[in-house]
Amino acid sequence: MAQEEPRYQLVKDFILNGINAKQWKEHKRVPSENELVEMCKVSRMTARRALDELTEEGVLYRVQGRGTFVAPKKLHSPLLEIRNIAEEIQNRGSSYSNELILLQKESCPVHLLKHFSLNEGDEVYHSIMVHKEDGKPIQIEQRYVNPTAVPEYLKQDYKSITPNVYLSKVAPLTEAEHEIQAKEADPFMKVTLKLQELEPVLCIDRITWSDTTLVSYCQLYHPASRFSLTGRFKTKHQLTEL
Template sequence: MRCRSTLEQHVKQPEATQRRPVFQVIKDHLLAQIQAGQWKEGEAVPSEQALAAQFGVARMTVNRAVRELTAEQVLFRIQGSGTYVAPQKVQSTLVAIRNIAEEVAARGHRHRSQVHLLAREAATELIAAQFGLKRKQSLFHSVIVHFENDLPIQVEDRWVNPALAPAYLKQDFSVTTPNAYLVAVAPLQGVNYSIEALPPPPPVAQMLSMAPHESCLVLKRRTWSKTLVASVVTMWHPGSRYQFAGSF
C-alpha cells in the first residue's frame, strides 16, 4: 500500500466561515456610527424598536447590544427618555481651582448652567461650624447644575460668606459662574478638600439624569480669603461621566 507523502498528510481543509452573532453585528454597527461622527456625544441613538426593525431581529437581540455598550460606557440611558452617546469621562484637575466653564471650553465643548436656588438662608449647624459661625447665622446659598454639550455633569451646592461676597445674590449665574465671581471679589488664600464616592440624594440624581444605583464622585471644598472662610461647596458628579486627575 502506498504511503501518502508528507505534503499530502499536511494539506489543510478549508475552515468553515464563522458567523458573528447578530447582537455583535448590531453592536459593531453602533460603534462604527459613533466613531464616524454620525451620533455625537450626548446625542440620542435610534430606539431599540427602530434598530430591531432595521436589522429584522427581535428587540431582545438589540437590547443585548445596547446593554453591553452601556456597560462599556459607550452609551448611557435616561429612563423614560432614551439612549445617548456617552461622553469620554470628563477630567478635573485638583492642582488648581478652575472655573468649570473654562474646563468645558478647553475641551472644545459648550458650557451652560441652570440655577435651581439662589437665596439668603440660615445656616445649618454643620455649615455654620465650617464657617466658624453660630448656628442659623445668615449665609448665601446657591444650587446650580452645570452642563457640557447639554449633558449635566455637576451639581454645585455652595454656601457663601456675605461679608466677602456681598453682591453674590445679584449675579446672573446662567452667564457667569460662582467660581469666576468669587475669584474676583475674594482672592483665594487657602483651601482644603475631600473626595468620596456616595449615592446621590434623589433631587441630585434627578438633576444629573442618573441611572438608578449609580454613584457620584463628590468633591467637598472649603476656601479662605482675607483670613475668613469664603465658601463651602459640595460638587456632585456622575461617576460614569467624570473623573479627577492631576499631577504635582
C-alpha cells in the same frame, strides 16, 4: 499698567516658551545656569532662581553634576481646574451652559456653623447650580457663601459668569481644602444628573479662604462612572512619618 516683570520671571518665561515650543523635550537638558547667564544677560543667581522655581513647580528637575532637565509632563492639579468648568468645557470643544436652581439667603446649616464661625440663626447665602456640557448636566454645584466676605453674592447674574469666577474676583483665593468621597446619589442627583440605578457620584467638598476669612463651602457632584473624573495633586509636606 503692564507692571514690569522681574528678570527671573523673564528667564522662567524663556524656559517655559522653549518647552512649549518643543525646543526642549521631556528629560532633555535645558540651558545650564551659566548658559542662561549669557543667553539672558542675567547673573547666575538670577538664572538659578528661575530654574529653582521651575523645579519647585515641577516643570524641571535637576541633577547635581549633570544639568537641569525637563520634567515629564504632569497634569497641574486638574482638580483645581475643575472649578473653571466653563473654560474646561469650552476648551474641549463643547458648549457650556448652566441652570440656576436656587439662589437665596437662609439660616446657616448647623453642620457649617463652626466653619463659618456663626451662631445658630445667622444667615448665609446658598446657591445650587447645574453645569452642562452640550446641554447634558455634568456637575451639580452647591455652595454656601460667607455674607460678610461677599455681601453682593446674591445680586450677580450667573448666566455668564460662574460663582467661582465671581468669587475669585471679589475674594482672591489664598487657600483651599478638599475632601473627596464617592457617595450614593440622592433622588435629586439621580434625576438631575440622569444617573443609572445605583450609580454613585463623586463628591468634592471644597472650603476656600481668602487670607484668613472663610469665603465659601462648596460641594461638587459628578456622575462618577460616566465621566470618571480624576483629580491629581501633589503633596510635599512633612512626609517623614509615612
